[in-house]
Amino acid sequence: MRRRGFIGLITGAISWPLVAHAQKLAATPRVVQLGPVNIPGQTDATRKLLAELGYVEGRNIQLEFRNTAGNADALPALAEEIVREGRADVIIAISTPAALAACKATQTIPIVAFAAVDPVVSGLADNLARPGRNVTGIAVFSEETTVKRVELMREVLPQAVRLGTVTTKLTSGATSLAPVLETGRKLGFEVGAINIDDPANIAKILSPELLARFDGLVFVPDAILNAHMAEIIKMVGLSKKPAIFAAPDWVANGGLMSFGPDFADATRLLIAQVDRVLKGAKPGDLPFERPTKFDLRINLRIAKALGLTLPPTVLARADEVIE
Incomplete structure (x- = not known):
């Protein structure tokens, strides 16, 4: 075999794995x-x-x-x-x-x-x-889960009049608010929108002084709200206002109640x-999938701290109760 051909063969043998590796990386x-x-x-x-x-x-x-x-x-x-x-x-x-x-x-x-x-x-x-x-x-x-959260607040707060719904720029559109507004009015609530325009303003917007005008709060599913869960739960706790959230993590971290899909x-x-x-x-x-699991979670410790006695019918429907 000629020396040049032999060198070319060896060079090719060495470079081939490198090329294959590069192709593999490109395909990753x-x-x-x-x-x-x-x-x-x-x-x-x-x-x-x-x-x-x-x-x-x-x-x-x-x-x-x-x-x-x-x-x-x-x-x-x-x-x-x-x-x-x-x-x-x-x-x-x-x-x-x-x-x-x-x-x-x-x-x-x-x-x-x-x-x-x-x-x-x-x-x-x-x-x-x-x-x-x-x-x-x-x-x-799911409009049904939004409606259900408002209905649960009516069961828990039969005498309440003023209901606040909390959103951010992600969820402040009509499609998020309409079910709360419509259902709230049907159930006798005066519904007011609370929009957190900037996460830096959470403590101000959810201050006890501003939340004093509401009897209860409904939170919608919202990524920005989720990212500031600890601060929001703290402010809601200071206001001593009952609140219902969309995901069970809120209840595990000190929220009163949640109803919605299993995230x-x-x-x-x-x-x-x-x-x-x-x-x-x-x-x-590919069809848009819909969640298949939904649950109701309740934190009885928070209920007691708020002086709330939850209806047995609500407690009986809960998938998890924290005592």
Whole structure:
């Protein structure tokens, strides 16, 4: 064999694994999670659930977590930056505004959304069964669960008149407020909206002086509210106002009551959608999933601290009671 040919063969043998490795790295899917705020539990859940499906970070998947530090208005610019950088093969959008921002930034990169507002009403999907375009996900919004939270407050507070509903820029639209307003009025409540325009203003907006005008509070599912759970629970506690939340974590951390979807189950459904997309499914062909598990949780210690005696009919329906 000629010396030049032999050297070429050896060089090729050495370089081939490097080329194959580079090709393997290039083929590693890149998933970017976009949201209005960092929620460590959500980040950990994404990593854990993907790992359970065989996606090992740094080996066969690249993960990146981007947020706007509570500034919902900055989501469109961040979505455009992610698309411009070319760093995403799939975008996980936490919240409806994040999903809308991603959809505006790209019509080609698959988007899997955790939507707390009806995807059809918000314009994310043509319909839930066949969303169309480049988006699918989980629709955790349910008018029925919102109505149920207001009904539970009426059962717990039969003499109450003034009900406050708490939102942020993520959820202050008519689709989030309408069920509370309509149901509240039917049940004899005067309903007022409490909008946390900036997380830095939580202590002011939820101060005992301002909450004094309400007899009870209803919180909607909201990523920014979740990220500031400890401070919100503290302020609600100082006001001594009964409140109902959308997820059980609030009750475990000192809230009075929650009713809504099991968000751990909903996140599992979300990551299953991501898995289908990574395996080649077109987002627009995948139905928006709906949560399948709902529960009512009650913290009796908080009820006692508020001087509330909860109706036996409510306690009997609870999936968990903290005593």
